[in-house]
Amino acid sequence: MKVVAIQGSPRKNGNTFFALTLIKNIIVEEGIDFEIIDIGGRHIRGCTACGKCYENRNGKCVITNDAVNSAVVKMKDADGIIIASPVYYSGIAGTMKCFLDRAFYVAEVNGGWFRHKVGASVVAVRRTGGSMTFNSLNHYLNIAEMLIPASNYWNVIHGLEPGDASKDEEGIQIMQMLAKNMAWMLKMREHAKDMKPKQAEKIFTNFIR
Numbered sequence: 001m002k003v004v005a006i007q008g009s010p011r012k013n014g015n016t017f018f019a020l021t022l023i024k025n026i027i028v029e030e031g032i033d034f035e036i037i038d039i040g041g042r043h044i045r046g047c048t049a050c051g052k053c054y055e056n057r058n059g060k061c062v063i064t065n066d067a068v069n070s071a072v073v074k075m076k077d078a079d080g081i082i083i084a085s086p087v088y089y090s091g092i093a094g095t096m097k098c099f100l101d102r103a104f105y106v107a108e109v110n111g112g113w114f115r116h117k118v119g120a121s122v123v124a125v126r127r128t129g130g131s132m133t134f135n136s137l138n139h140y141l142n143i144a145e146m147l148i149p150a151s152n153y154w155n156v157i158h159g160l161e162p163g164d165a166s167k168d169e170e171g172i173q174i175m176q177m178l179a180k181n182m183a184w185m186l187k188m189r190e191h192a193k194d195m196k197p198k199q200a201e202k203i204f205t206n207f208i209r
Contacts, residue, residue, distance in 0.1 A: 001186055002033040003080035003118075006071065006103075008096030010041040015124040015165035016084050019157045019175050023082065023122070026179035032186060037074065039099050040086075042067050046098040047105065054109045061102050072103045076113040080186050081146070083137050084122035090129030092136050104140050112145065116196050118185050119146035120178060123156045124165060130156035149185045151178035 009016035024034045044066045052062040060069050075081050085096045107113035121137035123130045134154050157171030
């Protein structure tokens, strides 16, 4: 089994990365592979709403000069996915939002690649906006029909400068409990692969008559 974590902070070794390393240490102890993909410091543009990924259904976004397509392949092959972001103006960091919009849509239109994978959201914040960003990240996991493990509080760790989060004792425990619950859910999922419900054909409507 393997977990892929998308690190959405431009600070490669900042508090978002620290939270993921806490999770990684426990996941690896449980015998599960773990890979962190840094995308926060890269140039990733937003979705252009061209519809080509839906039209082509070839598993790729037509924008090919950034990290989205290569990362989506790794997410497709993983058993678990973590999406982690710092908080910018009480929301998801811009580059991370661009990445998620495109990656999750490519996965969806190509047959629901992330369906029934184990997915978790992680947030690093200086002061406030953590729960709002956590909620926004979870929208991606929910619409993809992913299995979402919990911790003993919302998955938010606090800190401004790199290293600050190491002083947040409650935040550290939250990440550790999330990791334990995620490993447990991954193992349960492995034993229940043949029992998952059949995927339904999506009914798509709008409210323009």
